[in-house]
Amino acid sequence: MNIALIAHDKKKDDLIRFVLAYKPIFSEHQLFATGTTGKRIQEETKLPVHRFKSGPLGGDQEIGSYIANDKMDLVLFFRDPLTAQPHEPDVSALIRLCDVYTVPLATNMGTAEVLVKGLERGDIEWRSLQKED
Incomplete structure (x- = not known):
């Protein structure tokens, strides 16, 4: 499965520890x-990662394009809700696209853990089946 990993500056350390x-x-x-x-x-x-541009420079939109084209199966976005982001419209659009295209999304570590454990159990395999239709 294709997994997007995104973190605002103050959440990057949390995402690294999580991964x-x-x-x-x-x-x-x-x-x-x-x-x-x-x-x-x-x-x-030491894991391989396909890197898009930085979020404020269009990376959020690049991931959004993957979502819209059914190329992303799961998004883990460790957001910092207490710091204003200059690219907040892009963040909102990315979250909206996950909803539109039924892509599981976690915006915090608690929900990310539930999704990753579900991924391990095969609970997200419906994404693969959906692509075959």
Whole structure:
């Protein structure tokens, strides 16, 4: 499955720790991330990551395009709700696209853990079946 990993600046360390904690699960899937987040994941976990541009420079929109074209199966977006983001419209659009195209989305570590454990159990396999239709 294709998994997008995104984190605002103050949440990047949390996402890195999360990916490290579930590295065996993530290693079985294709990982995609916005610029700096992807670079840090690659460096600190040694997992391969397809890197898009930085979020404010269009990376959120690139991931949104993958969602709209049925190329993304899961999005983990560790948002910082207490810091204003200059690209907030792009963030909102990305979240909206997940809803429109029924792509599972976590915006915090608690929900991400539920989704990743579900991914491990095969609970998200319906995404593969949906693509075959």
